[in-house]
Amino acid sequence: MDKLNNVLIVGLGLIGGSLAKCIRQEFPDIRLTGISHRAETVATALEEQIIDEAGGDFASAAARADVIILSTPVSVTLTYISELADCRLKKDVIVTDVGSTKTAIMNAAEILREKDITFIGGHPMAGSHKSGIMAADVDLFENAYYLLTPVSDAQQPACRLLQHLLRGTRSKFLTVTAQAHDQMTGMLSHLPHIIASALVNQSDDFITRFPLARRLAAGGFRDITRIASSDPTMWTDILMSNRKPLLAHLSDWQQRMTHIHAWLEQGDREAIFDFFSAAKETRDGLPVHKEGAIPAFHDLYVNVPDYPGSIAEVTGILAVENISLINLKILETREDIFGILQLTFKNKKDVERAKQAIDSQSSFTSFEK
Numbered sequence: 154m155d156k157l158n159n160v161l162i163v164g165l166g167l168i169g170g171s172l173a174k175c176i177r178q179e180f181p182d183i184r185l186t187g188i189s190h191r192a193e194t195v196a197t198a199l200e201e202q203i204i205d206e207a208g209g210d211f212a213s214a215a216a217r218a219d220v221i222i223l224s225t226p227v228s229v230t231l232t233y234i235s236e237l238a239d240c241r242l243k244k245d246v247i248v249t250d251v252g253s254t255k256t257a258i259m260n261a262a263e264i265l266r267e268k269d270i271t272f273i274g275g276h277p278m279a280g281s282h283k284s285g286i287m288a289a290d291v292d293l294f295e296n297a298y299y300l301l302t303p304v305s306d307a308q309q310p311a312c313r314l315l316q317h318l319l320r321g322t323r324s325k326f327l328t329v330t331a332q333a334h335d336q337m338t339g340m341l342s343h344l345p346h347i348i349a350s351a352l353v354n355q356s357d358d359f360i361t362r363f364p365l366a367r368r369l370a371a372g373g374f375r376d377i378t379r380i381a382s383s384d385p386t387m388w389t390d391i392l393m394s395n396r397k398p399l400l401a402h403l404s405d406w407q408q409r410m411t412h413i414h415a416w417l418e419q420g421d422r423e424a425i426f427d428f429f430s431a432a433k434e435t436r437d438g439l440p441v442h443k444e445g446a447i448p449a450f451h452d453l454y455v456n457v458p459d460y461p462g463s464i465a466e467v468t469g470i471l472a473v474e475n476i477s478l479i480n481l482k483i484l485e486t487r488e489d490i491f492g493i494l495q496l497t498f499k500n501k502k503d504v505e506r507a508k509q510a511i512d513s514q515s516s517f518t519s520f521e522k
């Protein structure tokens with residue numbers, strides 16, 4: 154890794170911070186410089202040793218870098234790309250980004266390619282509704298797809314070097330065109346975010362008429378709307394930079410809603426059954442439990458007796474063992490019988506460690522499905 158001594162990360166939030174952690178873990182000798190528009194973020198990154206150095210002025214930090222990773226909201230990334238065109242950069246520098254849309258970014262980066270500066274678009278397809286440096290996580294990208302959008306075969310060596318630098322993400326790299334990228338993420342990521350947010354807004358209006366509904370918003374509603382808690386600035390940028398594919402996906406969606414509306418009006422039981430049945434078949438066939446586009450849920454189920462403190466006992470064991478939980482759900486509790494506690498972890502390794510700890514340190518039984 155002689156060529157990669159200095160990496161500059163611009164934007165030290167969920168994604169920038171997580172990438173910094175991955176690079177640090179894999180290549181402790183690489184010097185990581187960070188830039189963020191908020192001084193507190195840089196201070197936290199230094200304090201937590203996520204970066205070695207605060208970048209200060211963008212142009213001078215960029216001039217020292219072997220790799221520049223733009224991890225800012227898409228509109229900000231577009232501005233940095235145009236600023237980079239006026240910077241004095243190292244001859245072999247590799248510039249990449251992590252933005253959720255690619256066509257607008259690749260078009261903007263044309264200005265860099267004209268100056269023989271290598272720009273390879275990137276998008277780690279993993280994330281969270283959380284943002285900011287404190288949410289950064291070295292395991293965030295494990296087993297996720299990391300999409301790259303090189304524009305020519307001449308970029309292959311740089312592409313390989315970038316993948317090497319990012320191998321601590323433990324993600325799976327795939328090369329796609331920017332256009333295909335935006336169509337696919339439009340369908341599988343951006344449209345779902347629009348739908349989740351629309352559902353939450355609709356329910357909010359409804360709750361003013363039925364205040365009790367606020368307390369009933371659980372189960373399916375919670376599962377389908379988690380992503381509505383994502384950062385509105387980031388999502389506004391995503392929609393504004395992927396308008397055309399999204400307009401097509403939305404028209405399709407509207408048509409499907411119109412059909413359901415009609416079936417309900419007509420009381421067409423068969424059509425409604427077919428609708429749910431087709432969805433079930435498709436969803437069950439997706440590679441959810443293998444290493445697919447939809448990451449496997451790493452769940453452990455624990456039979457917990459119905460007495461005060463039993464859940465605390467389980468979480469206490471995990472805390473002592475330093476095993477982090479992503480989610481915790483009580484699936485069933487009835488008086489005098491065992492309830493089932495569903496614990497969700499980041500990866501398979503944590504499930505195994507948790508099972509071993511709970512089985513050996515408590516009287517509760519646990520199982521994986």
Ligand SMILES: NC(=O)c1ccc[n+]([C@@H]2O[C@H](COP(=O)([O-])OP(=O)(O)OC[C@H]3O[C@@H](n4cnc5c(N)ncnc54)[C@H](O)[C@@H]3O)[C@@H](O)[C@H]2O)c1
Nearest residue numbers: 164165166167168189190225226227252253280281284285
């Ligand atoms: N959150 C996700 O799930 C996810 C997943 C993959 C890719 N992305 C993409 O990654 C990028 C970053 O998203 P994130 O989730 O890390 O957001 P974030 O809000 O956690 O982090 C963004 C960072 O950029 C910094 N920033 C904003 N404006 C800046 C400026 N003008 N100059 C310097 N720094 C600035 C912020 O201070 C923050 O540290 C976005 O382009 C997003 O589309 C997000």
Ligand SMILES: O=C(O)C(=O)C[C@]1(C(=O)O)C=C[C@@H](O)C=C1
Nearest residue numbers: 253277278279280281282342380
């Ligand atoms: O898991 C989430 O919270 C996400 O929204 C992650 C998600 C996605 O839609 O899959 C969001 C945007 C990114 O570009 C990539 C990943």
